[in-house]
Amino acid sequence: MSPHGHPKAIAAIVGAGRTKFGELWYQNPEKLLFEAGLRCIESVDNGMSRRDIQACFFGSFLYQTTNKLGLIPGYMSRELGLNIPISMTEAACASGGAALFNACIAVQSGVYDTVLVGGFEKMTDRSDKMSDDLMFAADPKEFDAGFTFPGLYATMMSRYIYEYGSGDPRCPEALAMISSKNHRHAMGNEYAHFRREFSVEDVMGSTMVADPIRLLHCSPISDGASALIVTSPETAEKLTDTPVYVVASQQASDDVSLYTRESLTSIKTTKLTMTAALAQAGLGIGDIPLAEVHDCFTIEEAIFLEDAGFYEKGEAWKGVHESYESFKGSKHIPYVNGGGELIVNPGGGLKADGHPVGATGVRQAYECFKQLRGEAGSNQVDAPLDTALCHNIGGTGGIATVHILRRDV
Amino acid sequence: MSPHGHPKAIAAIVGAGRTKFGELWYQNPEKLLFEAGLRCIESVDNGMSRRDIQACFFGSFLYQTTNKLGLIPGYMSRELGLNIPISMTEAACASGGAALFNACIAVQSGVYDTVLVGGFEKMTDRSDKMSDDLMFAADPKEFDAGFTFPGLYATMMSRYIYEYGSGDPRCPEALAMISSKNHRHAMGNEYAHFRREFSVEDVMGSTMVADPIRLLHCSPISDGASALIVTSPETAEKLTDTPVYVVASQQASDDVSLYTRESLTSIKTTKLTMTAALAQAGLGIGDIPLAEVHDCFTIEEAIFLEDAGFYEKGEAWKGVHESYESFKGSKHIPYVNGGGELIVNPGGGLKADGHPVGATGVRQAYECFKQLRGEAGSNQVDAPLDTALCHNIGGTGGIATVHILRRDV
Numbered sequence: 001m002s003p004h005g006h007p008k009a010i011a012a013i014v015g016a017g018r019t020k021f022g023e024l025w026y027q028n029p030e031k032l033l034f035e036a037g038l039r040c041i042e043s044v045d046n047g048m049s050r051r052d053i054q055a056c057f058f059g060s061f062l063y064q065t066t067n068k069l070g071l072i073p074g075y076m077s078r079e080l081g082l083n084i085p086i087s088m089t090e091a092a093c094a095s096g097g098a099a100l101f102n103a104c105i106a107v108q109s110g111v112y113d114t115v116l117v118g119g120f121e122k123m124t125d126r127s128d129k130m131s132d133d134l135m136f137a138a139d140p141k142e143f144d145a146g147f148t149f150p151g152l153y154a155t156m157m158s159r160y161i162y163e164y165g166s167g168d169p170r171c172p173e174a175l176a177m178i179s180s181k182n183h184r185h186a187m188g189n190e191y192a193h194f195r196r197e198f199s200v201e202d203v204m205g206s207t208m209v210a211d212p213i214r215l216l217h218c219s220p221i222s223d224g225a226s227a228l229i230v231t232s233p234e235t236a237e238k239l240t241d242t243p244v245y246v247v248a249s250q251q252a253s254d255d256v257s258l259y260t261r262e263s264l265t266s267i268k269t270t271k272l273t274m275t276a277a278l279a280q281a282g283l284g285i286g287d288i289p290l291a292e293v294h295d296c297f298t299i300e301e302a303i304f305l306e307d308a309g310f311y312e313k314g315e316a317w318k319g320v321h322e323s324y325e326s327f328k329g330s331k332h333i334p335y336v337n338g339g340g341e342l343i344v345n346p347g348g349g350l351k352a353d354g355h356p357v358g359a360t361g362v363r364q365a366y367e368c369f370k371q372l373r374g375e376a377g378s379n380q381v382d383a384p385l386d387t388a389l390c391h392n393i394g395g396t397g398g399i400a401t402v403h404i405l406r407r408d409v
Numbered sequence: 410m411s412p413h414g415h416p417k418a419i420a421a422i423v424g425a426g427r428t429k430f431g432e433l434w435y436q437n438p439e440k441l442l443f444e445a446g447l448r449c450i451e452s453v454d455n456g457m458s459r460r461d462i463q464a465c466f467f468g469s470f471l472y473q474t475t476n477k478l479g480l481i482p483g484y485m486s487r488e489l490g491l492n493i494p495i496s497m498t499e500a501a502c503a504s505g506g507a508a509l510f511n512a513c514i515a516v517q518s519g520v521y522d523t524v525l526v527g528g529f530e531k532m533t534d535r536s537d538k539m540s541d542d543l544m545f546a547a548d549p550k551e552f553d554a555g556f557t558f559p560g561l562y563a564t565m566m567s568r569y570i571y572e573y574g575s576g577d578p579r580c581p582e583a584l585a586m587i588s589s590k591n592h593r594h595a596m597g598n599e600y601a602h603f604r605r606e607f608s609v610e611d612v613m614g615s616t617m618v619a620d621p622i623r624l625l626h627c628s629p630i631s632d633g634a635s636a637l638i639v640t641s642p643e644t645a646e647k648l649t650d651t652p653v654y655v656v657a658s659q660q661a662s663d664d665v666s667l668y669t670r671e672s673l674t675s676i677k678t679t680k681l682t683m684t685a686a687l688a689q690a691g692l693g694i695g696d697i698p699l700a701e702v703h704d705c706f707t708i709e710e711a712i713f714l715e716d717a718g719f720y721e722k723g724e725a726w727k728g729v730h731e732s733y734e735s736f737k738g739s740k741h742i743p744y745v746n747g748g749g750e751l752i753v754n755p756g757g758g759l760k761a762d763g764h765p766v767g768a769t770g771v772r773q774a775y776e777c778f779k780q781l782r783g784e785a786g787s788n789q790v791d792a793p794l795d796t797a798l799c800h801n802i803g804g805t806g807g808i809a810t811v812h813i814l815r816r817d818v
Binding site: 061062064065068069070071072073074075076077078082083084085086087088089090091092098101102105106108109110111136137140143250251252253254255256257260268269272394395398399 | 470474480481485486492496497500501507515517519544549660663677803804
């Protein structure tokens with residue numbers, strides 16, 4: 001336990017399910033969501049039926065554009081055979097985190113006791129248009145100037161290298177190591193989009209996308225869905241002997257555009273949500289041994305490590321480089337900082353597990369749930385684990401959600 | 410007070426604002442939402458600042474398609490200059506009602522005390538594509554079969570006339586009277602898309618769209634936004650001497666398709682939400698003197714009157730016809746049933762006030778708020794008023810929300 005306070009459960013997770021992430025051309029989005037939901041319901045230890053679900057909170061970004069679907073509550077009412085309240089949230093790449101955030105609010109309201117949370121995205125059928133479609137989550141001026149998301153994050157990566165690693169070859173190396181590490185982490189993840197290792201040299205020699213971002217710095221375009229059963233802490237204890245408690249749930253918003261930001265190397269919504277989440281949980285950053293982090297591009301994992309307070313501003317790349325050199329042979333490669341160790345993206349992160357955008361935030365909580373219960377199979381981290389954190393952002397940080405999960409409260 | 414029980418406030422509305430509805434070609438959707446939000450904040454009696462808003466709940470349907478926008482939280486964070494949690498809900502034409510429903514859950518959670526609810530839609534720039542776009546809220550099989558929404562509702566209207574009014578010319582007349590009534594109601598509404606009266610003959614002689622639906626049976630394609638400040642009942646009493654309390658907030662979902670339904674002349678989600686809302690409020694249908702009803706096509710107003718229990722199945726058209734004949738000269742034309750009187754859509758409804766789809770559910774609560782406080786100006790209903798109801802649906806009824814508002818609890 002931290003000296004900072006005592007975490008209090010605001011909700012609990014009792015089941016989690018997901019589909020494989022990848023190019024799933026022959027499945028409809030609503031069927032993917034149903035598959036993840038079904039696995040999730042079936043995973044509840046003491047058994048539950050779909051009829052026990054009192055409400056649903058779904059998240060997705062581009063389903064109207066990619067699949068010509070709207071009114072997801074109507075599609076999912078059909079799939080589930082239920083007439084319950086169903087909410088559909090759009091928050092770009094943080095749609096899944098936002099769905100979980102809304103579900104935590106709903107459980108705290110006491111109006112519902114047991115809810116299904118789901119995230120999904122079906123993108124690969126339309127991958128030739130995806131660079132433009134994703135720009136709905138950026139400023140139109142940025143789109144008109146010719147930016148795509150790799151371009152926006154390339155701006156952040158350039159500036160980061162310029163400010164903090166200029167002239168030092170270890171800085172770009174560290175940003176490639178994040179990719180190698182996450183690909184290594186995905187090797188034991190049967191659901192991952194990519195289970196293939198890439199060396200630091202592979203990453204640094206891959207096709208240039210938007211200088212200095214290369215192909216292997218980028219998370220992929222993926223299809224997939226993920227789901228959770230979220231309940232009140234009291235109900236959780238009836239449904240399983242090993243609930244995972246939500247001890248912090250935070251969301252913040254910021255200007256959709258990157259060019260108006262005070263800093264190109266820091267994300268305000270990450271800072272706000274991290275500070276608020278740690279305070280809500282009564283924990284310090286050193287109490288977090290595992291985090292699922294939004295590594296849409298590897299630069300964002302480095303920026304997170306600084307925004308969260310794990311490293312000082314401009315220091316993350318050094319920590320990444322040293323940690324990678326020390327642990328590159330291990331199953332999981334932790335980031336070491338002073339006395340602490342942090343495993344980031346144990347299942348491969350957005351980079352290797354895949355990034356079906358609406359599914360990602362929910363998939364992060366799925367991974368933390370499995371790791372905290374010791375159910376991550378061949379991908380289980382070796383270190384004993386009581387706390388895990390999920391960090392999901394949309395756009396270039398126009399929205400962020402942070403959740404802290406614990407086995408014990 | 411009703412003999413059924415005593416309404417209990419779950420939340421309260423302390424401010425309401427809207428834009429004009431209509432063809433607003435020179436305004437961005439986020440500016441419309443900001444305008445409605447600002448008017449809403451300025452309307453709070455004892456004053457409040459945008460900094461008092463702790464979270465936002467927005468609803469819209471087609472903004473990605475019509476405006477190439479996503480991540481509305483990022484756009485609205487910029488407009489508001491706030492970094493608070495912002496949720497964006499999509500529930501087709503019930504997106505506004507769903508946003509209000511989510512806000513009521515949030516206030517009940519105790520996590521927030523004061524939230525902004527907004528709905529918006531910007532449709533007219535793309536009106537040539539709108540028939541297809543709106544079909545995102547229907548089954549793809551229905552789209553592939555050539556249906557548009559007028560076609561789907563024409564199926565319901567045909568079936569209704571066949572089952573309940575076959576051979577009686579008063580039945581189609583009654584379905585035209587609903588349009589004439591709503592256009593008359595909009596005459597005193599300065600924000601309405603159409604302030605122009607149409608006779609029953611005008612409606613029945615208007616251009617055929619999808620037999621038996623004619624142009625003047627249809628709500629228009631509109632642009633606009635509307636907003637509310639929703640608070641806890643305790644906070645409301647500090648912000649105004651005349652809060653309007655939310656005593657029921659319900660949402661239900663059903664299969665997105667029409668062709669699988671048990672009945673073409675009844676909407677299950679309306680029935681479920683109406684029953685649950687009356688039970689939650691402890692009221693009977695006879696306790697409701699005013700309702701904002703989802704008259705996307707006039708047939709849906711008739712079907713609501715039956716689904717809600719105001720008339721027996723198949724009897725609404727007779728009630729509409731008799732009431733219209735008796736009161737067609739009055740400012741508002743009530744529906745009379747036994748001892749009760751119900752004014753439906755006092756501001757003109759979707760038909761004449763307009764239907765910028767995401768704004769509609771919020772605009773309905775705006776109208777009820779103004780009517781309950783006696784602030785509806787030249788459009789104020791004459792009857793004394795303590796209770797009002799809002800009914801918002803999406804698609805052909807794949808989702809419905811019902812809210813009951815009261816001046817006193």
